Amino acid sequence: MHMVWQKIRRRVIKKINQIPFVQHQADIAYQIAVENHKNYLPTISQDDLKLVEKIKNEGVVITSLDDLGILSSLQLIDSAKNLMVKMAANNSIEKNQFVIHATSPQLMEHPQIFLWGLEQRLLNIVEHYIELPIAYHGAYFRRDIANKLEIGSRLWHIDPEDRKVLKIIVYLNDIGESEGPFQYIPQPLTAKVAQSLKYTYGYIKNSTMQKVISPTHYRSCIGNSGTVVFASTGNIFHRGKPPEASDRYTIFFDYTSRRKQDLNYINFTLPHKDLVLLSQNLSEQQQQCLFWQKNLK
Known part of the structure; x- marks a missing residue:
């Protein structure tokens, strides 16, 4: 109810x-x-400014952990590999289930995963894209089941949380067309498609999408383990293409401004008590991104 x-x-x-x-x-x-x-706005390098401009203009930028060169990425990958083993051992898949998320206790066993999303350089990049004080909503560790179900986030949609939403997606296994890549429709085309569909919010079936735009315009983010996708999911139609050849393992790091458009969409990946534990060694700015709801405007 x-x-x-x-x-x-x-x-x-x-x-x-x-x-x-x-x-x-x-x-x-x-x-x-x-x-x-x-x-x-914080000071960032010319390379990071170019990355931000590409996100603004194209909606998506594909890079890698190696190219980003963030030192804690080594701990991120080590923790992710350990958690992948536990996630892969979970065979209790229900009918019509298409994704298994790591639980809060599992994430707390591997705090490096959650904390990677609070790396200062990443926060600076996100803030330059969003152009406002930012909110970090946490990390979602996902195992997307290899089946042909087209439901939930496998349907086309635009994230409604805010005017600008940024997700950083890290691939943990090699992702080709048959392993369920993140798919999107380029930003200029998204506006035309939204107008044709009279879209305001919600999910769109692929069969419906194909009536207004050719699949040749879809863009698939394929790449090896360690690929990183910056996606402005509040401005582009996107979906997770249903994986068929093998399960897809990813981590999603979610960010918006602190000026939420719709408070009903507020989500936290960990309970408050766990956030307090993780925040003990964070800077004041990092804590503000984590506990942003205290000063919600």
């Missing part, structure tokens, strides 16, 4: 936000907030 009420509430809020006057006022407030934050 609670889930039904949440869905109804989301629809109502979405409808209210689409009222021209409400939308106009929200646009003005957003632009003022972005302008006010310009002078507070």
